[in-house]
Amino acid sequence: xxxxxxxxxxxxxxxxxxxxxxxxxxxxxxxxxxxxxxxxxxxxxxxxxxxxxxxxxxxxxxxxxxxxxxxxxxxxxxxxxxxxxxxxxxxxxxxxxxxxxxxxxxxxxxxxxxxxxxxxxxxxxxxxxxxxxxxxxxxxxxxxxxxxxxxxxxxxxxxxxxxxxxxxxxxxxxxxxxxxxxxxxxxxxxxxxxxxxxxxxxxxxxxxxxxxxxxxxxxxxxxxxxxxxxxxxxxxxxxxxxxxxxxxxxxxxxxxxxxxxxxxxxxxxxxxxxxxxxxxxxxxxxxxxx
Amino acid sequence: xxxxxxxxxxxxxxxxxxxxxxxxxxxxxxxxxxxxxxxxxxxxxxxxxxxxxxxxxxxxxxxxxxxxxxxxxxxxxxxxxxxxxxxxxxxxxxxxxxxxxxxxxxxxxxxxxxxxxxxxxxxxxxxxxxxxxxxxxxxxxxxxxxxxxxxxxxxxxxxxxxxxxxxxxxxxxxxxxxxxxxx
Numbered sequence: 001x002x003x004x005x006x007x008x009x010x011x012x013x014x015x016x017x018x019x020x021x022x023x024x025x026x027x028x029x030x031x032x033x034x035x036x037x038x039x040x041x042x043x044x045x046x047x048x049x050x051x052x053x054x055x056x057x058x059x060x061x062x063x064x065x066x067x068x069x070x071x072x073x074x075x076x077x078x079x080x081x082x083x084x085x086x087x088x089x090x091x092x093x094x095x096x097x098x099x100x101x102x103x104x105x106x107x108x109x110x111x112x113x114x115x116x117x118x119x120x121x122x123x124x125x126x127x128x129x130x131x132x133x134x135x136x137x138x139x140x141x142x143x144x145x146x147x148x149x150x151x152x153x154x155x156x157x158x159x160x161x162x163x164x165x166x167x168x169x170x171x172x173x174x175x176x177x178x179x180x181x182x183x184x185x186x187x188x189x190x191x192x193x194x195x196x197x198x199x200x201x202x203x204x205x206x207x208x209x210x211x212x213x214x215x216x217x218x219x220x221x222x223x224x225x226x227x228x229x230x231x232x233x234x235x236x237x238x239x240x241x242x243x244x245x246x247x248x249x250x251x252x253x254x255x256x257x258x259x260x261x262x263x264x265x266x267x268x269x270x271x272x273x274x275x276x277x278x279x280x281x282x283x284x285x286x287x288x289x290x
Numbered sequence: 291x292x293x294x295x296x297x298x299x300x301x302x303x304x305x306x307x308x309x310x311x312x313x314x315x316x317x318x319x320x321x322x323x324x325x326x327x328x329x330x331x332x333x334x335x336x337x338x339x340x341x342x343x344x345x346x347x348x349x350x351x352x353x354x355x356x357x358x359x360x361x362x363x364x365x366x367x368x369x370x371x372x373x374x375x376x377x378x379x380x381x382x383x384x385x386x387x388x389x390x391x392x393x394x395x396x397x398x399x400x401x402x403x404x405x406x407x408x409x410x411x412x413x414x415x416x417x418x419x420x421x422x423x424x425x426x427x428x429x430x431x432x433x434x435x436x437x438x439x440x441x442x443x444x445x446x447x448x449x450x451x452x453x454x455x456x457x458x459x460x461x462x463x464x465x466x467x468x469x470x471x472x473x
Contacts, residue, residue: 012428015435015447023442042448043426043455048418049464051376051402052411054325056462060422063458099325109461110454159382169386195344195381202414203376210348276442 005035006076007068018232020276024261045082059106061089066112074119080231083122084156088163128174141269143183150224151175154231182267190218198233212237216253226256239281256284317364326396333358333392339384352377375401409470416473426450
């Protein structure tokens with residue numbers, strides 16, 4: 001039987017500046033009967049530490065996995081980065097006894113041990129696999145047609161394929177299906193798998209801004225009225241940084257960027273205020289009048 | 291004073307010339323022992339990684355194929371002092387597309403790890419690591435945000451066990467590393 005109760009792993013960037021994603025997710029999952037349990041304790045998934053010290057990344061991730069094991073609950077993340085790290089480490093520690101031994105040696109210092117009893121999922125896995133398309137379809141009260149949007153699924157929720165094993169990283173379709181359920185049209189555009197560039201913005205901002213500009217340009221070309229994301233980092237690049245992109249390249253986009261649960265919530269009949277639309281940097285009111 | 295074209299070209303040529311003394315023949319073996327980098331010797335330089343790299347499209351210096359070749363040649367010093375190793379955005383396209391199953395992004399991570407071991411890292415990573423060690427979170431979440439969560443009806447944020455975190459930072463060597471870079 002599919003699970004319906006998860007330990008919510010919020011990560012760092014959502015509580016720091018993207019709470020619209022958290023608010024809309026909680027609203028939508030509540031409607032779908034998915035129960036979320038809060039983490040009893042928290043530390044960063046480990047992603048930012050991988051470039052500095054791989055062992056510390058493994059250990060931080062493993063500690064979160066242990067906390068979930070103690071609750072006997074699988075983890076659900078909202079962030080692609082957290083999903084990528086926690087899922088990768090979970091699988092690696094389950095399969096590789098040597099690495100597991102090493103990490104458990106570190107964890108001994110805090111009386112913890114990785115056992116390998118849970119799984120890690122991203123919000124879109126929970127929606128597509130556990131809740132299921134049928135149940136989501138039944139929850140739709142206000143189909144969003146004739147809204148035309150484009151999706152950006154992000155990298156770490158599909159790559160590297162050998163660790164994720166979900167959807168096709170060359171041509172991912174799950175988010176598109178989830179979008180189409182809402183009644184909105186999901187448009188194809190050039191270079192859909194292009195990375196947002198967010199992970200290096202602290203080292204070099206020129207490249208990520210160019211990448212994000214190009215994506216906005218491509219989706220504008222096909223006439224998308226909004227971009228749909230499922231990761232706070234990607235969202236930050238296209239929404240929070242959109243005014244900066246416009247200034248840097250002297251170009252006007254004004255393309256609203258919604259978290260998928262905001263889009264789904266609208267189709268469920270929830271009102272935009274409940275879904276924290278006001279917190280978006282790029283004004284989304286023009287798509288709400290549809 | 292601006293250098294004339296001829297001098298510049300001369301300097302670039304000099305820079306590009308490889309000397310036997312620059313080569314550390316054991317480096318490729320050192321790297322291939324690190325997690326994800328096991329297949330570094332299998333790279334046959336097809337260039338798929340560079341062709342498909344989103345960063346390489348917007349930056350003339352970041353070339354994953356070249357980095358892997360430099361590892362194979364043992365150009366350790368040139369690699370570890372090179373700022374371009376910090377440009378990989380870990381989209382993992384290179385890993386998915388490599389016909390030889392070379393963990394290119396993982397090798398770049400291994401190069402970064404070796405660089406930080408020598409006591410060098412970009413400022414942003416110092417900040418992130420120090421925030422995590424102090425609070426469990428990668429960013430310092432302002433009190434105002436926590437208050438706003440209450441107003442928005444969101445549950446209070448889970449706290450970190452800072453004592454345990456410090457123990458893990460010590461045992462994995464992160465604390466020492468941060469001391470070395472002055473954080």
